[in-house]
Amino acid sequence: AQSVAQPEDQVNVAEGNPLTVKCTYSVSGNPYLFWYVQYPNRGLQFLLKYITGDNLVKGSYGFEAEFNKSQTSFHLKKPSALVSDSALYFCAVTPWDDYKLSFGAGTTVTVRA
Amino acid sequence: NAGVTQTPKFRILKIGQSMTLQCTQDMNHNYMYWYRQDPGMGLKLIYYSVGAGITDKGEVPNGYNVSRSTTEDFPLRLELAAPSQTSVYFCASSSIAGGPPGEQFFGPGTRLTVL
Numbered sequence: 001a002q003s004v005a006q007p008e009d010q011v012n013v014a015e016g017n018p019l020t021v022k023c024t025y026s027v028s029g030n031p032y033l034f035w036y037v038q039y040p041n042r043g044l045q046f047l048l049k050y051i052t053g054d055n056l057v058k059g060s061y062g063f064e065a066e067f068n069k070s071q072t073s074f075h076l077k078k079p080s081a082l083v084s085d086s087a088l089y090f091c092a093v094t095p096w097d098d099y100k101l102s103f104g105a106g107t108t109v110t111v112r113a
Numbered sequence: 114n115a116g117v118t119q120t121p122k123f124r125i126l127k128i129g130q131s132m133t134l135q136c137t138q139d140m141n142h143n144y145m146y147w148y149r150q151d152p153g154m155g156l157k158l159i160y161y162s163v164g165a166g167i168t169d170k171g172e173v174p175n176g177y178n179v180s181r182s183t184t185e186d187f188p189l190r191l192e193l194a195a196p197s198q199t200s201v202y203f204c205a206s207s208s209i210a211g212g213p214p215g216e217q218f219f220g221p222g223t224r225l226t227v228l
Contacts, residue, residue, distance in 0.1 A: 099207065103156040
């Protein structure tokens with residue numbers, strides 16, 4: 001069975017500073033990896049995904065994520081955080097031959113002005 | 114496109130009552146899912162469907178039932194509500210075009226309280 005760990009419940013950064021949200025995964029075979037963001041009282045919104053190819057994936061709103069197979073990680077990054085990036089972020093994984101996602105517990109990001 | 118819509122937005126139930134959470138998508142997606150979200154726990158899959166007439170259990174199906182008579186609709190039924198079912202429920206859908214797994218599109222959620 002697959003699983004995702006997001007080791008930080010909360011990440012706090014100042015506006016303009018780099019933002020990193022960590023994710024490690026466990027899955028049989030090749031993984032498909034996703035990042036979603038949830039704003040208060042809203043559903044989840046897709047940010048980006050890794051299927052195959054380049055280990056650096058670019059997504060919406062200036063976010064990117066780096067797939068590292070040896071470390072089984074898929075950390076989300078943004079070079080310069082905005083106050084509007086404050087939200088709950090979820091990492092998710094599924095094996096290459098499946099479509100059911102397993103989600104991490106989520107990381108709350110707070111960007112202070 | 115409206116995307117994925119859910120009704121109601123909020124509901125308070127008494128223990129033992131029943132209700133149906135409605136979910137509709139207008140993107141002609143084959144795959145649909147029901148999740149529950151509890152604080153600090155992420156999302157847990159309740160039931161999913163790969164097409165009309167086909168449903169299967171997810172990680173936490175006890176106390177729930179689903180049906181999928183059309184591509185568009187995927188209602189979730191709670192038969193005998195219990196306090197443990199207090200949660201936020203999300204419906205999602207995805208396409209198989211181009212091969213799985215497509216990104217999932219989420220509805221706005223239903224906040225359910227069982228007292």
